[in-house]
Amino acid sequence: MIASVLSGDREKYHDLIRPYEQSVYRMALSFMKSESDAEDVAQEAFLNAFRNLAAFRGQAKFSTWLISITLNEARGRLRRQSLVRMESLDETPEEGGRVSPALLRDWREVPSEALERKEIREMLRQAIDGLAPIYREVVLLRDVEELSVEETATALTISVASVKTRLHRARIMLQKVLAPQLRTANPKRRWFQWS
């Protein structure tokens, strides 16, 4: 399909990108704090990908390439807008000390039906938003987009070892924040009685 677009059938670009709309928007939203900014970033990313499609050589998957463009667009816009949070986008705090999880004696499974509740979705979004960018990126790529460790490393242009270190810390940080909140939100009664 990429070859078709490049050879002049540009309308095919619509079909090419449809499967990636949510992934690109999600990456953009993880950086931009408003939905409208995230939408702008996502649109720019898709436009940039179209303009530079000839540069895509297929070394990485198309999705990974698109994600890289989205990250660059989001980072560039944040720098231009001087909206970068207190921590630098380039710092590498993974050298820091050990991250400890929230300690629990048991865990009551929170079923995916719980996501029908707005406050649960909001809880998850806020926990991810609360991560420093270097951790947010790896969680989104590896655990949300389900890229492999190697693909995540390619998209972020970091080493596989860094991906693993950041991913571990990010997952434990999410557990530390979310486990107590979800535990409180997860009723003792069965879920179906609440819905």
Next chain:
Amino acid sequence: MVIECKHVWDHISGYLDDSLPPETRELVQRHLEHCEICSAILDSTRNILVLTADDRVFELPVGFSERLHARLDREIAGASRDPGKDSAD
């Protein structure tokens, strides 16, 4: 050999990804069998990652696709009028 809880925590991510060396995985597995705290930490982390990956957490805004493709239409029309432009950036 027995490992302490805090060492198990260092391997939670690798355990979930099934990327630990066999001997380390075996040690973690044996610890988990008798440690309810580490088992709960592992279960909660796995549960949280499953929830996080659900498409409902980050939904597309209403009209997102329509606006995106309308903008692409304008870009594509421009590129078609000036075929050299799309590779110029």
